[in-house]
Amino acid sequence: MNELLKINYETEQPTVSARDLHAGLEIKSKYADWFKNMSTYGFTENEDYMTVSKNLENGGRIIEHFISVDMAKQICMIQRNEKGRQYRQYFLDIEKAWNTPEQIFARALKMADQQIEKLKASNASLVEDVQRMRPKEVFADAVSVSNTCILIGELAKILKQNGVDIGQNRLFTWMRENRFLISRKGTDYNMPTQRSMEAGLFEIKERTINNPDGSVRITKTVLVTGKGQQYFVNKFLK
Incomplete structure (x- = not known):
């Protein structure tokens, strides 16, 4: 199975970077606006996703979100395009392999x-x-x-x-x-x-x-x- 997105297996359940998913889906809107919109679809912080603040080398800060594979799968379904379908199938395969x-x-x-x-x-x-x-x-x-x-x-x-x-x-x-x-x-x-x-x-x-x-x-x-x-x-x- 080709790796479309890096999966983090160090947590209790597999997670992915929402920012990487945003880039992979080729979303045109800004990441912050997109994720704020996606998080309103019944998702709960610290259950479906975690928010992490990171320091940048230039002294600034950036907000990252790490979301469960289940949340990523549902976000892909919402997109209703070929990229969304492709990534959703990828997450379905990941989820299936994880639960064997x-x-x-x-x-x-x-x-x-x-x-x-x-x-x-x-x-x-x-x-x-x-x-x-x-x-x-x-x-x-x-x-x-x-x-x-x-x-x-x-x-x-x-x-x-x-x-x-x-x-x-x-x-x-x-x-x-x-x-x-x-x-x-x-x-x-x-x-x-x-x-x-x-x-x-x-x-x-x-x-x-x-x-x-x-x-x-x-x-x-x-x-x-x-x-x-x-x-x-x-x-x-x-």
Whole structure:
């Protein structure tokens, strides 16, 4: 995949420079005016984007914004031109690669490795226990402290990769039958039950979208928390 824009993977979620995106999309208006206009489409500072002030060599200052890939994807859709379509597809591919079971597993193992090194340094007697840990155990422990939430479909892929014969649709059905998700038809269908939310197994991401005709719609996405990933992985593996 050709790199249209540099992606920063050092944060909890991948981000890109809004200024670089502005240049890549070949926007004619000034960056400050453009970003101010884009940020009114239901985006939240410190959640969808961060504002950073940088010093210039000539003594001046410049304002930079680092936005999530999800925000960048939606901004590209708003542009409604070929450049916007091209960059949106690029971000879709980045997002898809970031959320593959392999990448989630790799991030969890990396976090586990960091924890292992801390344990080795603080208490040499724990080395034997560390060596005993298998990848499935490491993964389950790592995601419990992770801030990365994933879709239920991605959880199904992780379970499948670890020997559980289940797919996305069957996992949804299982969660409804076991009262983790609401089974009654209506606006709350497939939303987490009250007990699931109180247990910290899921979170609901809401986004307000301004339609071109001036109307507003709210979308809800159910995500499995790190604690929820550990809970379901352990439950199925046992």
